[in-house]
Amino acid sequence: MADPDITKDQIAAHGFTPDEYAEVLNILGRTPTFTEFGIFSAMWNEHCSYKSSKKWLRTLPTEGTQVICGPGENAGIVDIGDGQCVVFKMESHNHPSYIEPYQGAATGVGGILRDVFTMGARPIAAMNALSFGETAHPKTKRLVSGVVEGIGGYGNAFGVPTVGGEVRFHAAYNGNCLVNAFAAGLADADKIFYSAASGIGMPVVYLGAKTGRDGVGGATMASAEFDDTIEEKRPTVQVGDPFTEKRLMEACLELMKTGAVISIQDMGAAGLTCSAVEMGDKGGLGVKLNLDAVPQREPNMTAYEMMLSESQERMLMVLDPSKEAVAKAVFDKWDLDFAIVGETLEDDRFLVMHGGDVMADLPLSKLSSTAPEYDRPWIETPKAPEYQHEADVIGIDPIDALKALIGSPNHARKHWVWEQYDAQVMADTVQAPGAGAGLVRVHGTQKTLAFTSDVTPRYVAANPFEGGKQAVAEAFRNLSASGAKPLATTDNMNFGNPEKPEIMGQFVGAIKGIGAACIALDMPIVSGNVSLYNETDGSGILPTPTIGAVGLIENPDDMIKGIAQEGDVAILIGETHGHLGQSALLAEAFGRETGDAPTVDLAAERRNGDFLRASAPLINAATDLADGGLALAAFEMAEAADIGITLEQSDIAQLFAEDQARYLVACTTEHAEKLTAAAVQADVPIAHIGRFGGDTITFGASSAAKTDLSSLFQNAFAKALT
Amino acid sequence: MKAAVLVFPGSNCDRDLAVAFRQAGFQVDMVWHKDTSLPDGVDIVGVPGGFSFGDYLRCGAIAARSPIVAALTSHVEKGGFAIGICNGFQVLLETGLLPGALMRNAGLKFICKPITLQVATSNSDFTQGYNSGTTVTYPVAHHDGNYQATDDIRKALSGEDRIAFRYSDPLNGSVDDIAGILSENRRVLGLMPHPERAADAALGLTDGVAMFRSLAGAVVDA
Numbered sequence: 001m002a003d004p005d006i007t008k009d010q011i012a013a014h015g016f017t018p019d020e021y022a023e024v025l026n027i028l029g030r031t032p033t034f035t036e037f038g039i040f041s042a043m044w045n046e047h048c049s050y051k052s053s054k055k056w057l058r059t060l061p062t063e064g065t066q067v068i069c070g071p072g073e074n075a076g077i078v079d080i081g082d083g084q085c086v087v088f089k090m091e092s093h094n095h096p097s098y099i100e101p102y103q104g105a106a107t108g109v110g111g112i113l114r115d116v117f118t119m120g121a122r123p124i125a126a127m128n129a130l131s132f133g134e135t136a137h138p139k140t141k142r143l144v145s146g147v148v149e150g151i152g153g154y155g156n157a158f159g160v161p162t163v164g165g166e167v168r169f170h171a172a173y174n175g176n177c178l179v180n181a182f183a184a185g186l187a188d189a190d191k192i193f194y195s196a197a198s199g200i201g202m203p204v205v206y207l208g209a210k211t212g213r214d215g216v217g218g219a220t221m222a223s224a225e226f227d228d229t230i231e232e233k234r235p236t237v238q239v240g241d242p243f244t245e246k247r248l249m250e251a252c253l254e255l256m257k258t259g260a261v262i263s264i265q266d267m268g269a270a271g272l273t274c275s276a277v278e279m280g281d282k283g284g285l286g287v288k289l290n291l292d293a294v295p296q297r298e299p300n301m302t303a304y305e306m307m308l309s310e311s312q313e314r315m316l317m318v319l320d321p322s323k324e325a326v327a328k329a330v331f332d333k334w335d336l337d338f339a340i341v342g343e344t345l346e347d348d349r350f351l352v353m354h355g356g357d358v359m360a361d362l363p364l365s366k367l368s369s370t371a372p373e374y375d376r377p378w379i380e381t382p383k384a385p386e387y388q389h390e391a392d393v394i395g396i397d398p399i400d401a402l403k404a405l406i407g408s409p410n411h412a413r414k415h416w417v418w419e420q421y422d423a424q425v426m427a428d429t430v431q432a433p434g435a436g437a438g439l440v441r442v443h444g445t446q447k448t449l450a451f452t453s454d455v456t457p458r459y460v461a462a463n464p465f466e467g468g469k470q471a472v473a474e475a476f477r478n479l480s481a482s483g484a485k486p487l488a489t490t491d492n493m494n495f496g497n498p499e500k501p502e503i504m505g506q507f508v509g510a511i512k513g514i515g516a517a518c519i520a521l522d523m524p525i526v527s528g529n530v531s532l533y534n535e536t537d538g539s540g541i542l543p544t545p546t547i548g549a550v551g552l553i554e555n556p557d558d559m560i561k562g563i564a565q566e567g568d569v570a571i572l573i574g575e576t577h578g579h580l581g582q583s584a585l586l587a588e589a590f591g592r593e594t595g596d597a598p599t600v601d602l603a604a605e606r607r608n609g610d611f612l613r614a615s616a617p618l619i620n621a622a623t624d625l626a627d628g629g630l631a632l633a634a635f636e637m638a639e640a641a642d643i644g645i646t647l648e649q650s651d652i653a654q655l656f657a658e659d660q661a662r663y664l665v666a667c668t669t670e671h672a673e674k675l676t677a678a679a680v681q682a683d684v685p686i687a688h689i690g691r692f693g694g695d696t697i698t699f700g701a702s703s704a705a706k707t708d709l710s711s712l713f714q715n716a717f718a719k720a721l722t
Numbered sequence: 723m724k725a726a727v728l729v730f731p732g733s734n735c736d737r738d739l740a741v742a743f744r745q746a747g748f749q750v751d752m753v754w755h756k757d758t759s760l761p762d763g764v765d766i767v768g769v770p771g772g773f774s775f776g777d778y779l780r781c782g783a784i785a786a787r788s789p790i791v792a793a794l795t796s797h798v799e800k801g802g803f804a805i806g807i808c809n810g811f812q813v814l815l816e817t818g819l820l821p822g823a824l825m826r827n828a829g830l831k832f833i834c835k836p837i838t839l840q841v842a843t844s845n846s847d848f849t850q851g852y853n854s855g856t857t858v859t860y861p862v863a864h865h866d867g868n869y870q871a872t873d874d875i876r877k878a879l880s881g882e883d884r885i886a887f888r889y890s891d892p893l894n895g896s897v898d899d900i901a902g903i904l905s906e907n908r909r910v911l912g913l914m915p916h917p918e919r920a921a922d923a924a925l926g927l928t929d930g931v932a933m934f935r936s937l938a939g940a941v942v943d944a
Contacts, residue, residue: 149831149832152832153832156773156832156834156863156865157732157734157773157776157777158734159734159735159772159773241776242773242776243731243732243773243775243776243777243778244776246731246732246734246773247731247732250731333754333756334731335731415835418834419831419832419833419834419835420831420832420833420834421832421834422832422834422863423834423863424834424861424863424916424919424925425734425735425738425771425863426734426737426738427735427737427738427741427742427918427919427922427925428925429925430924430925430926441924441925556924
């Protein structure tokens with residue numbers, strides 16, 4: 001079959017600008033073959049090259065004494081003491097999930113799990129952050145049910161507990177849903193595996209599922225906006241097989257113990273191309289691939305198709321040739337296909353052979369090092385006007401306001417979602433979904449890891465800098481409220497078209513905010529992912545920089561996990577100024593998204609969070625205050641304990657303000673006094689604001705039976721979605 | 723006191739079950755599905771939860787044809803103990819060691835949550851640590867837990883007091899709310915809920931401890 005000509009249409013369809021293609025010609029000094037053309041397009045698309053975002057990602061703080069490996073590898077690695085480390089990353093699978101929700105979400109989970117076990121870590125926890133359009137939009141129900149089933153279908157079968165996440169609905173996601181999948185694994189710090197190849201003439205081994213035509217062009221698809229031809233893109237979505245992934249993980253971890261693995265790289269976006277180039281580039285070596293040896297699912301695949309296939313559950317590794325028999329025994333045990341498909345070369349060369357012909361012969365280092373990098377023009381998001389209190393808002397009955405929140409799918413209890421995920425497999429889950437942070441014990445130790453995922457896109461849209469700060473600060477608070485010391489962060493940046501200066505301005509602002517918060521809160525970024533072009537017919541999503549964060553609880557005594565007890569004092573830590581701009585109250589009760597985002601005082605965040613953790617022995621239960629403010633936090637804490645709560649406060653601004661750096665705490669009267677004395681010492685604002693107990697939710701003079709509110713809170717999500 | 727935990731490709735609660743056995747005092751061997759014999763002196767065989775062979779074809783169907791199953795069958799025929807949890811229950815049904823079938827949940831969705839179960843009989847070495855009729859809390863996590871059986875089988879199960887556990891509230895469409903059943907000799911238990919996930923105070927649930935302890939007691943007495 002003759003290769004197609006490289007026409008103007010082909011150039012555009014492969015995502016090249018005319019300048020970029022001219023640069024390809026310049027590097028090669030000749031016209032590329034069609035396979036080479038495909039390889040360049042795969043390496044240079046936004047998804048693989050980060051060409052629009054690199055300049056800004058470099059500004060993020062990535063170092064700290066706790067960091068073993070920052071961004072650039074498959075996942076970030078953080079020290080958790082005793083020679084152990086946690087390996088984690090968050091990654092988006094937005095475009096595929098919108099086109100084919102079950103498989104798109106499933107393979108998103110598969111991809112992030114692979115990133116983790118490729119480094120030698122056994123996955124121990126997963127989370128997912130999901131954003132969908134309005135529940136009334138005709139596509140939303142199908143997307144939600146497909147995505148949730150896909151996540152469960154893959155993660156449950158693989159055998160990793162899903163312990164946390166987020167689900168939100170907003171009209172801005174009507175044309176582009178977001179599926180951000182997080183995974184964390186556990187490894188010994190001295191047994192980490194990296195992708196850099198070493199040694200010349202070493203065998204390059206292919207392991208796992210066969211290569212098919214699925215996903216050809218997937219990375220390019222994920223780097224473009226959607227329009228009304230979207231249904232035609234379904235064949236670019238890959239199909240997941242969690243059973244093969246599970247065997248692949250067990251085989252890889254077993255093989256790593258034998259010392260046979262020199263380097264390893266999973267095949268994700270742009271499959272064989274990206275993985276082979278990555279291994280060669282990091283090791284300063286060339287790579288030769290013989291495609292005739294690649295296990296193939298379909299006959300007559302071309303070199304172009306094999307190089308661009310995104311078939312799932314595949315690994316590439318460089319093996320120690322003296323251990324070949326050991327390696328073969330492991331692969332046979334797990335009934336996995338493997339093949340020696342190439343070797344490392346001394347020269348800077350990426351040589352691809354097929355049927356005895358040279359299909360590609362490229363300078364390997366040029367594929368990534370000369371990838372385009374843009375300093376895209378950007379304009380700062382205009383400062384939003386401060387929210388001015390409106391009479392109807394201030395005048396609403398506080399219980400009616402609470403009902404508007406807990407009756408909306410954004411703030412209702414989301415067990416409809418998380419009960420479809422296995423949260424307990426591996427029998428180390430200390431805190432299942434539904435609390436601020438998921439908690440997973442480090443098997444066989446006293447240590448516990450805490451996981452959270454946060455962002456408030458409304459804030460980021462109004463004020464990218466403060467919104468970026470807030471996402472990190474909320475993650476810090478969720479970890480702190482479980483007693484965990486925040487360790488490090490992964491960022492999943494979901495934005496619209498970066499070629500629009502106002503979108504690029506959102507990106508730049510958010511990065512600056514995230515960076516400032518990560519420095520102030522000592523939570524360096526160790527891994528991440530960028531998803532741009534989340535637009536349909538020119539309309540973009542809310543800027544959504546999802547922050548995944550990990551914390552450590554060294555001793556069970558430091559954990560804050562209980563529930564409020566009858567008679568406990570309700571204590572508010574932190575200052576309330578009454579900030580209602582961009583609040584959940586405005587959005588859910590009044591349909592208004594006005595005003596500026598709350599300002600985040602990072603020093604206060606640090607001080608209040610550190611104080612809370614240090615006070616763990618005095619505390620029965622704690623939660624951070626986020627969107628919905630004190631009122632929602634108080635209700636949720638009472639609901640978790642199945643008791644009532646009475647707050648003296650009835651002022652709407654005091655109850656529903658979204659000022660930052662605040663926590664609600666339940667403790668006994670005796671401990672409340674000690675906590676207050678300690679807070680005064682530490683210069684932490686603290687106030688006794690009410691008491692837990694009884695069977696009503698009472699804000700000043702307004703009151704409702706807890707059972708009525710519970711029923712609304714428990715059922716609203718399913719009602720809106722089914 | 724020895725337990726063997728079978729491991730199929732796709733099993734994912736094998737370690738969890740081994741931990742629960744060890745906490746009750748058992749020495750535990752993990753046995754690969756391609757093996758053809760059990761270690762000497764095994765008192766109980768555990769068939770763990772998970773997705774053996776990806777749940778492809780039919781849950782448990784491929785695992786039930788693994789080489790190790792002949793050894794499991796002969797162990798049971800000799801009066802040895804066996805327990806199958808979740809996917810392990812599905813495997814035991816597919817081997818014919820227990821009667822009936824598990825279908826897709828009536829609500830068609832995967833269900834993971836702690837639930838209350840009624841102990842339907844304390845007359846077995848698995849359940850003698852509980853009082854008949856009391857309730858216990860175990861987590862469930864399954865997509866195919868809807869137990870179905872012919873009228874003859876249902877009559878036999880209830881007439882011979884072989885229903886071990888019932889869901890306190892209808893959960894997945896199971897006939898008679900059956901959550902777990904015993905073999906005729908009462909030495910094989912299959913159940914959908916996970917007692918091994920309810921056997922550690924640090925995780926919040928401890929009702930499963932009594933099952934593993936009473937098994938340990940039975941093995942010592944035997």
